[in-house]
Amino acid sequence: MIFCMVKRVATFLDANFLIALYSEQDIHHKNAVELSQHLQHPFTSDDVVDEAISVTLRKFGKKQAIEILDNITSSLPVFMCDKSAFEAGAIIFHTTPHNFSFTDCMVLAVLSVTGTHDIATFDKEFKKTNVTVVD
Amino acid sequence: MVQVTIKDVDEGTFRELKAEAAREGISVGKALSWAVKVWLSEMQKPRLSLLSWKTFKGGKGTQYLSEEIDDILYGEKSGNIS
Numbered sequence: 210m211i212f213c214m215v216k217r218v219a220t221f222l223d224a225n226f227l228i229a230l231y232s233e234q235d236i237h238h239k240n241a242v243e244l245s246q247h248l249q250h251p252f253t254s255d256d257v258v259d260e261a262i263s264v265t266l267r268k269f270g271k272k273q274a275i276e277i278l279d280n281i282t283s284s285l286p287v288f289m290c291d292k293s294a295f296e297a298g299a300i301i302f303h304t305t306p307h308n309f310s311f312t313d314c315m316v317l318a319v320l321s322v323t324g325t326h327d328i329a330t331f332d333k334e335f336k337k338t339n340v341t342v343v344d
Numbered sequence: 345m346v347q348v349t350i351k352d353v354d355e356g357t358f359r360e361l362k363a364e365a366a367r368e369g370i371s372v373g374k375a376l377s378w379a380v381k382v383w384l385s386e387m388q389k390p391r392l393s394l395l396s397w398k399t400f401k402g403g404k405g406t407q408y409l410s411e412e413i414d415d416i417l418y419g420e421k422s423g424n425i426s
Contacts, residue, residue: 229410230394234402237410245394264413273400280397286386293356310414322354333411 218251220343221320222285223330224260227253231265231277237331242331244343251329253281254288256315257287294318307337345373 214239223230225298229237245251264272281287290298295319302311309317313334320328320340328335329343365375402409409416 217418222352224413225410228413230397231399231414232402232406232409233399234407238399242395247395248390248394251394260413264416267416268406268409269400269403276400282394283395284397286391287369291357291360293354296356299383322357324352341379 211290218327219252219323219325219326220248220252220327220329221316221323222248222253222257223328223332223335224264224318225331227257227261227277227281228264229331231261231273231280232269240331240344241329248329248343249332252288253284254316254319256312258287260312260318288319288323290315290319294322297321307334309334 211268225237226244227243229235230240232238235241251275258278261281262274262278265277288294294315295318296310298315301314301317304307305314305317313332314321316328317338320326327341361375361379362372368375377387
């Protein structure tokens with residue numbers, strides 16, 4: 210899928226936000242529900258979907274993993290990371306002074322490639338970067 | 345057909361578009377028109393609200409799951425960046 214520059218205000222949803230929204234027991238669940246009412250043009254990426262489903266599969270099981278997958282695909286555009294985003298993520302991974310996983314670096318690359326500034330995440334590490342954390 | 349000038353296009357993405365158009369044997373304009381159509385159909389697809397998600401009650405000891413994703417997937421962060 211081609212996913213062009215996001216000129217309007219959009220918000221990227223990180224895996225921890227998706228998990229918090231799905232799991233009622235999660236300490237950030239209420240916050241995620243509250244934020245969901247105000248987010249403009251939310252979207253996520255295939256790497257993040259991979260993380261959310263893998264964690265759900267491991268902790269809750271297949272039925273729940275399918276359920277969160279269906280939730281995501283029915284409600285969010287999913288940015289498919291291409292060569293350009295991958296190369297940008299690799300550069301960020303090489304150079305970042307922060308304690309980021311490669312997927313976190315891919316998230317920053319997707320934000321850059323799509324011109325998005327806002328990210329809904331409960332990962333405090335992102336607050337050390339120049340993106341706007343919505344939490 | 346219109347002639348347009350587009351500013352602030354991501355260089356890497358445009359390079360890929362040109363390469364893909366060349367591989368397919370079509371003009372950049374045709375490739376771009378097709379890409380925009382695909383993008384528009386994706387963005388205009390009707391979507392459910394995030395508030396309509398089927399949620400899960402979760403299990404015991406999962407209240408910190410959203411904060412433990414990296415630990416679960418990649419092991420605990422060592423904090424060593426060298």
